[in-house]
Amino acid sequence: MPPFDVPEGDPFGTHNLPYGVFSLPGSVDRRVGVRLGDHVLDAGAAAAALGSPYVSLLARPSLGPLLAAGRTAWSDVRRALTAWLTVPAHQEAIAELFHPLSSVTLHLPFEVADYVDFYASENHARNVGQIFRPDAPDPLTPNWKHLPIGYHGRSGTVVVSGTDVVRPSGQRKAPADAAPVFGPSVRLDIEAEVGFVVGVPSERGRPVALGDFREHVFGLCLLNDWSARDIQAWEYVPLGPFLGKSFATSLSAWITPLDALEEAQVTPPQRTHPLLPYLDDTGPEAEPGGYDLRISVAVNGHVVSEPPFSTMYWTAAQQLAHMTVNGASLRTGDLYGSGTVSGPSERERGSLLELTWNGRDPLELPDGKRAFLENGDVVTLSAWAPGPDGVRVGLGEVTGRVVAG
């Protein structure tokens, strides 16, 4: 039964078990899948074959029902899957329900409700501040160390990894120009981010406490927040990014459950400013909050950066607490991005804006220089996290090709 014989150390072994949604060739039926090595298990069919009660959560066209089921169900289903994949009698019953990854089509694994994007990397915020406000006394805005800055994005244009990204057109205006001009963006960029997927909803008027993060958030994925810097620069004062971002946001096809990332938890960077109680994660009983995820950014297969998620100043738990502290409710399928992940060193920056210092220092790629993205360029983010016994937990990848409009 080859699917079960995942090589030792495979980042998609039974310690991982990320969820996705796939369809088979010639079929429009979408099915919940669990990745094992380079195969996908038809999880709903497996549950049915084994007479599992989880068929109601898994034999569905979306992860929605599983996401809504809550932490206890998430752990129970994960335990059941582990048994199915490791106990010989169960293995036998489901052996025919695997498909090679290369043979299936992967879909957006859940319907995105609200999409929020944060700005939580201090290195990124400092780089952006230095690039755009070189004369400011502090590259960080006065609020940056007091709250995780965020804004709502367009959930209707969140697309699954592998989807082509059409170069957006829009208005841009250089400071010296008398009037804006219209045309395809000439400063198309990426932002390497981690996305967090909300499962359990909350009531309007009831903030979610810092310590309840794991009760609401099911897991995480990789996210590329494509950005047209020229469109963004002209439009964003005073109400923030809009068309510079809303044309596409790419998501990895696999959602890694938080349960697979126990060993990846780390303490976030030292807090340099006192935090208001609802954000304060410095107490002795606070959970670590950070995650040690090693991201890799490749353009046309050439790695240009390795942003370390462990350096993020604001954690996903703080972001959730902040996002709801005004009484805003959560829905199943809410997605929030960490913001661009940038480490302290040059090769750890999560955007071309920073990597090329706004185009001043183009990257030298095997196929030529790049200040920003050209049509035909393929951007791929991938990542892994430390798992049990030194094994890596693979976070899959999010990839997309830029095509002309």
Place this chain on the structure above:
Amino acid sequence: MPPFDVPEGDPFGTHNLPYGVFSLPGSVDRRVGVRLGDHVLDAGAAAAALGSPYVSLLARPSLGPLLAAGRTAWSDVRRALTAWLTVPAHQEAIAELFHPLSSVTLHLPFEVADYVDFYASENHARNVGQIFRPDAPDPLTPNWKHLPIGYHGRSGTVVVSGTDVVRPSGQRKAPADAAPVFGPSVRLDIEAEVGFVVGVPSERGRPVALGDFREHVFGLCLLNDWSARDIQAWEYVPLGPFLGKSFATSLSAWITPLDALEEAQVTPPQRTHPLLPYLDDTGPEAEPGGYDLRISVAVNGHVVSEPPFSTMYWTAAQQLAHMTVNGASLRTGDLYGSGTVSGPSERERGSLLELTWNGRDPLELPDGKRAFLENGDVVTLSAWAPGPDGVRVGLGEVTGRVVAG
């Protein structure tokens, strides 16, 4: 048959026919309703009783299927409804399918996909600029006359008229304070807006032209974009409003079809700056684009302002063209707000921020002074538009009471 005997000049006569979703006492079933006078017709039951093919669009728990059906279906269904309500044989068949408005519960009439809010009133933008940037050479930002500024809001907290609004808590910081403080907002405000409801989706990568507005937008409603000015002021640089807005946005229960507003179309204000072609509505063949909607803002039943929608600089058609010009796709149920509607005179301002000049000149209400909203205050927006033969088209109302958190 009293329901049919709507008094002459009733703003909810057969020239109007707005759509909503209601349920009957003791039932959780939601039904599409059409308002006639102070009754609601169970439109799905009527279609079934008359053997109409539109039962598939109307016997549904949401307006979604009707919204998705497109302009031809919208007009056909409207013609059919008019016949049902005016031809005696049809009247007889549906006479028992009316319910007094006072006996039903009204619900959010469709699932909000993406929610975008614009900033399209020049009077409003100038007032805000003068209040917050008194020393700036121009109260408008440099981009204001070149594009309709907008941003994404939280669709998960859009609520139907009548829903209580919990006063949000959050961070605020006065310029003189050393650090932010946390607590209930002390500057809770309203924004009187008109909301536009997208029916027909568009493809990613394919902008919607100015002239295709009516092919995609089904109708409009009233919208109160509740705003916590103190939270907003501290958080909004550099990525725009977030928690100052995301706690609640109230929508009127009735969606008025554009077909009911033919007589209300007006030419928008003179364009003072040349527009890029995708936004240019000044050509001889351009549709008027504006709507003459007379809005009324009441606090605890006392009218404090009457903002005229005809003064909006940017039209809903321009907003749709702009929102999609970067290739962003539309979904059925997308909702976009016009931005606060403010006319040129003091009694035409659509927010307390402007009406009280940021609290400097409190309103004198029968129950006391108001700089911003107090707990228990009920805010009601209502509106009408000119209809055929001098009859008004009622836009219903959106109301909400502020309650303590």
